[in-house]
Amino acid sequence: MAFKIYTKTGDTGSTGLIGGTKVAKSHLRIDSYGTVDELNSYLGLCNDYITDELSNKQLREIQDRLFTIGSSLACDPEKEPSMKMPDLKESDVELLEREIDRMNESLAPMKFFILPGGHPTISHLHVARCICRRAERICVRMREEGLFIDPLVIKYINRLSDYIFVLARFTGQQLNVEEIPWKPRTKV
DSSP: OOOOSSSSSTSSSSOBTSSOOEEEESSHHHHHHHHHHHHHHHHHHHHHOOHHHHHHHHHHHHHHHHHHHHHHHHHTTTTTGSSOOOOOOHHHHHHHHHHHHHHHHHHHHOOOOOSOOOOOOHHHHHHHHHHHHHHHHHHHHHHTTTOOOHHHHHHHHHHHHHHHHHHHHHHHHHOOOEEEEEOOOOOO
C-alpha cells in the first residue's frame, strides 16, 4: 500500500515538532520554518529560470542548507541534543560571502537604489529576497521572544538575502538587462 500524505492529526490546528512536542500551527516556530520552506520553494522556481550553471549549482546547495535550517527550526530545542539533526556551519556563511564577492567583481558599483524588475527572472529573485528578509524577521522575533534559535541560522539567512540581491544584479547583467534606477520624486 502507498504511503498516505494526510494523517488528519493537524485537523484541530496543532502540529508536532520534531521530537513530538505539540504546538499550535500559529506558533512562531511553525511560522519560521514555514517561511523558510516558502523561500526554498521560491528559490527552486528562480533556479528554473536561471541559465548560469554555477548559479544553478549554488542555488541547489542553498536549498539543501534551507532544509537543514528548516529541520533545526522544526525541532523541539529541548530534545534536539539527543537527535541526529543536520547541521549548519560557519563555512556555509563563508561560501555565500565568497559567491557574493565573485559576482560583485563583474558588476558595476551601485550608484543608486534599483527597482526590482526588468526581466521575469530578476523579478522572481527580488521576491525571493523579500521572502528571505521575512524569514529573517521571524527568526529574530523568535530570539527576542525567548525561543531558542541557533544564532548561525539568523546569520546565514541575513547573508542569504544579500546573496540573492547580488544574484539578481548578476543575472540581469548576464541577460543584458539594464538596472532600473529609483528616481525619488522630491517635493517642489
